[in-house]
Amino acid sequence: MTVSEHGEPLPGRQVALVDLLDRLLSGGVVLTGDIVLSIADIDLVRISLRALIVSVSSEIAPAGEQEGGHDEP
Amino acid sequence: MNTPGSLTYVYAVTHRTGPLGDALAGLHGIGQAPLRFLPLTAGTEPAPSTSLALLAFVASDVPEQDFNETALKNHFEDLDWLEYVARTHHDVVQAVAARAPVLPLRMATVYQDDHRALQALAAQEDVFIQRLDQLRDHTEYGVKIYLTTEATQPPAAAPAPAASPGKAYLQARRAQRHSRDAVYQQAEQAAETIETIASRHATQRVRHAPQRGELTGTQENVVNYAYLIPDDQAGPFQAAIADAAQHFPDLRIEVTGPWAPYSFAMPAAGPTDAPEPPP
Numbered sequence: 001m002t003v004s005e006h007g008e009p010l011p012g013r014q015v016a017l018v019d020l021l022d023r024l025l026s027g028g029v030v031l032t033g034d035i036v037l038s039i040a041d042i043d044l045v046r047i048s049l050r051a052l053i054v055s056v057s058s059e060i061a062p063a064g065e066q067e068g069g070h071d072e073p
Numbered sequence: 074m075n076t077p078g079s080l081t082y083v084y085a086v087t088h089r090t091g092p093l094g095d096a097l098a099g100l101h102g103i104g105q106a107p108l109r110f111l112p113l114t115a116g117t118e119p120a121p122s123t124s125l126a127l128l129a130f131v132a133s134d135v136p137e138q139d140f141n142e143t144a145l146k147n148h149f150e151d152l153d154w155l156e157y158v159a160r161t162h163h164d165v166v167q168a169v170a171a172r173a174p175v176l177p178l179r180m181a182t183v184y185q186d187d188h189r190a191l192q193a194l195a196a197q198e199d200v201f202i203q204r205l206d207q208l209r210d211h212t213e214y215g216v217k218i219y220l221t222t223e224a225t226q227p228p229a230a231a232p233a234p235a236a237s238p239g240k241a242y243l244q245a246r247r248a249q250r251h252s253r254d255a256v257y258q259q260a261e262q263a264a265e266t267i268e269t270i271a272s273r274h275a276t277q278r279v280r281h282a283p284q285r286g287e288l289t290g291t292q293e294n295v296v297n298y299a300y301l302i303p304d305d306q307a308g309p310f311q312a313a314i315a316d317a318a319q320h321f322p323d324l325r326i327e328v329t330g331p332w333a334p335y336s337f338a339m340p341a342a343g344p345t346d347a348p349e350p351p352p
Binding site: 014015016017018019020021022023024025026027028029030031032033034035 | 080083086140141142145155156159160162163176177178179180181182183184185189193197201215281284288289297299329332335336338339
């Protein structure tokens with residue numbers, strides 16, 4: 001068994017970038033800002049990010065899971 | 074007010090309090106810019122409702138040349154830039170979360186100026202207030218399951234002496250497949266165990282897609298869940314996961330967090346099958 005915890009980080013220990021991007025790019029409140037990438041751009045960005053992590057989108061998640069964000073029209 | 078040539082970057086929605094303001098005064102946002110609440114001072118809006126006077130964005134100025142549409146698109150391809158902005162955004166969110174209920178915003182939410190940002194805040198005021206209330210005294214934790222590299226390697230057993238090279242190869246392949254199947258089975262059991270534990274402690278859960286790609290290291294991530302845990306359940310929850318992890322020798326079970334509620338910032342679009350807390 002191995003359990004690693006980030007809860008009590010060692011001094012200077014950073015949250016793993018993959019976990020950070022996972023949450024910052026697919027979670028959080030989604031507001032339509034004034035500076036927005038067009039849909040096509042976002043897709044391109046997401047594809048390039050998918051090279052880093054796949055969970056930038058919850059679209060492939062199983063049914064019954066909640067979407068992380070909320071799109072404001 | 075924005076400085077010339079700047080845009081308004083918003084990090085989070087929160088309830089404005091004096092102590093939080095004091096704490097934020099010592100922190101900086103992207104590019105070392107000072108953080109501010111929006112609205113700047115409670116009650117400057119014409120006839121604000123009481124709730125709007127308390128509800129606020131945490132924001133800072135960012136240079137227009139770095140955050141206009143073209144620049145943003147290019148920056149998103151730059152991992153160093155992405156990491157800097159992500160870590161700064163996260164640090165601000167965590168600083169708020171330590172002192173007040175918070176709704177983190179998705180990274181890179183940018184407005185032309187404070188006025189435009191405030192319009193966006195006002196448009197969702199009721200939703201934000203309700204959600205902040207629901208998330209009060211709750212924290213997000215992540216639980217991830219990885220297959221350890223050793224567990225998915227072919228066993229280094231000596232080939233049976235009588236076997237021909239071809240036969241030995243096939244036997245080795247079969248052994249490898251069996252060991253992989255066994256590990257996957259273990260991972261499924263572990264996922265069920267984790268869900269059972271979470272059903273006792275968590276009020277909501279999200280199943281994120283497993284992480285893949287070059288940032289993820291050598292071990293294969295097969296489960297990537299997020300749970301919303303009442304603060305008084307955080308200790309028991311983590312202890313139960315740690316205890317359960319001992320029964321799965323071929324897996325690495327990782328708890329991440331505490332996180333601000335990134336995965337639960339907005340109410341579930343669909344039904345979640347996690348139990349609701351008792352009234």
